Amino acid sequence: MPYKAAQTAALATTSYIxxxxxxxxxxxxxxxxxxxxxxxxxxxxxxxxxxRTNLMLFLTRWVTHLCAPAFVFLAGTSAFLSAQGEDRRQLAIRLLTRGLWLVILELTVVRFSWYFNLDYNQMSLQVIWALGWSMVVLSALIYLPLWAIASVGILMISAHNLLDGIRLDDxxxxxxxxxxxxxxxxxxxIPHYPVIYPxxxxxxxxxxxxxxxPVMLAASExxxxxxxxxxIVLITAFVILRAYNVYGDPVPWSxxxxxxxTLLSFLNTTKYPPSLLYLLMTLGPMFVLLAAFEQAQGSIGxxxxxxxxxxxxxxxxxxxxIHALAVAVAFAMSGDIQSSSSETFSSWWGFGLPVVYLTWIAVVILLYPVCQWFAGLKSRHRGSWWTPYI
Incomplete structure (x- = not known):
């Protein structure tokens, strides 16, 4: 679908899927x-x-592998869907400014949330950093035809493991x-301090x-x-490529x-940077869930x-x-906190998975009304200059 035709279709349907x-x-x-x-x-x-791990600990980590690939992929999809009535120049400016804003947030607000200090010797450039710079690059890519943008994306995803033989020590x-x-x-x-997300x-x-x-502008069915x-295509490709252990991940299963x-080894693909197999393993289920959510939009939805x-x-x-809660619990248990960084709590600190899951549920429930309020605020101020930035 040509770009302008897609925009017209968007106006006729909705930018909010x-x-x-x-x-x-x-x-x-x-x-x-x-x-x-x-x-x-x-x-x-x-x-x-x-x-060293066990099944539940592995699965608790493994299921969250879905997050970053889906987050980044859908950010690209949402960028297209939100471009109603905009020409390429308007969209490019919005992507550029929002991308740079995300990089600034990573270096300030996000960094402080991880460490609770201003010592910039401690730094980890993670998903918001990657989102920001990806938007900056996308602000230039949108001038290409959609087939060319798709080709660039697929080539980067499928071919970047060809660089695995290069080492920083070289x-x-x-x-x-x-x-x-x-x-x-x-x-x-290649991940190297402070870059966690190349x-x-x-x-x-x-x-x-x-x-x-453009696919998301079509009818629901x-x-x-x-x-x-x-x-189905991505999951099948993952199973076949992973089974042969030939290409797509620097660490073969064994x-x-x-x-x-052995099954866990098969599923244990490389996230930093995300290998081709890691992305097939996560984006495949994302698409299946996206299809399911077209029909399952009840109370959970x-x-x-x-x-x-x-x-x-x-x-x-x-x-x-989460960080403030961890600090508060640690202080209540010991009366002293040697460090408020997630990486350097005292050796006695930590809980098993039941406490982890209960804490997660509590955090989600606590933040639901806050997010509901902010979603309403954004809806009332739709079209304001600040709404695309937070």
């Missing part, structure tokens, strides 16, 4: 589970370390630094999401069938002591949609609530 909002609500709520686990768990090892200088080449490689492909795969995910936008077909843990209408607001607020 409920299934998209429900999906965003689900992934942002699951993201809260991962962050509660990070602040409250008593496990001092990676939840996907098969030599660019190490005599003084021990990596030079500008190593820095650029870290930003684009940009190349995420730019591709957002571009693919934007190119998927057409959307459902298209999303379901995409989900046989374990039990069949269950309405509940999740509140969070999906204000995902950035929820993200910013929930980190402060």
């Amino acid at each position: 409920m299934s998209v909002a429900i999906m965003r609500g689900l992934v942002i709520v699951l993201m809260a589970l991962d962050h509660v686990r990070g602040f409250f768990t008593d496990a001092d090892f990676s939840a996907t370390d098969l030599s 660019f190490r200088a005599a003084d021990g630094t990596h030079g500008w080449q190593g820095w650029a490689l870290s930003v684009l492909h 940009l190349i795969p995420w730019i591709g995910v957002m571009a693919a999401g934007y190119a998927f936008g 057409t959307r459902r069938k298209a999303a379901l077909a995409c989900g 046989g374990q002591e039990t069949g269950l843990f 309405r509940f999740l949609m509140i969070f999906g209408r204000v995902p950035l607001f929820f993200y910013l607020v929930h980190l402060y609530v």
Whole structure:
């Protein structure tokens, strides 16, 4: 569908697709589970370390893998859907300014929520950083035809693992630094402090999401069938590629002591940066759920949609609530806090998964009326300059 025709179709339907909002609500709520686990768990090892983890801990981490890919993909889709009545220049300016704003938020508001200090020797550039720069790049890509944007996205997703053989140490200088080449490689492909989310795969995910936008302007049943077909194709591709262990992830699966843990090894794909198999494994189920949400919009759907209408607001607020709650509980238990950083609580700190899940539920319930209020505020001020930025 040509760009202008798609805009006309959008005006005739709606820029607010409920299934998209429900999906965003689900992934942002699951993201809260991962962050509660990070602040409250008593496990001092990676939840996907098969030599130390258990089934429930692994699955608690694994299910939240859905969050970042779906969040970034749907940000691209929402960018297309929200472009009603705008020409490319207007959309490009909005994407550019919002992207830069997200980078600023990552460096200030988000960073402080993780560490509760102003020591910038502690820094981790994560999903909001990746979202921001992906929007900046998308602001240029939208001048291309939709098929070209889709091609760029698919190429970045499918081909970036060809760079896996490159190592940062290949660019190490005599003084021990990596030079500008190593820095650029870290930003684009290889995680290295402080960059946790290298940009190349995420730019591709957002571009693919934007190119998927016209599908979401079709009738509900057409959307459902298209999303379901995409989900089946991606899941099938994941199973086949993963089974052969040839390409798509730098860490192959391997046989374990039990069949269950062999299955976990099969599912244990690489997130940093997100490998092709990781993205197939997560975006496939996202499409299936998106198809399901076209028909299942009952009370649970309405509940999740509140969070999906204000995902950035929820993200910013929930980190402060979770961290502050962890600090308060730690102080109540010990009367002393050596550090308020999620990474350096005392060795005695932490709880099992039942407490993690109960805390997550409490945080979500606590934030529901807050998000409901803010969603209403945004709705009343729709069209205001500030609404696209939070």
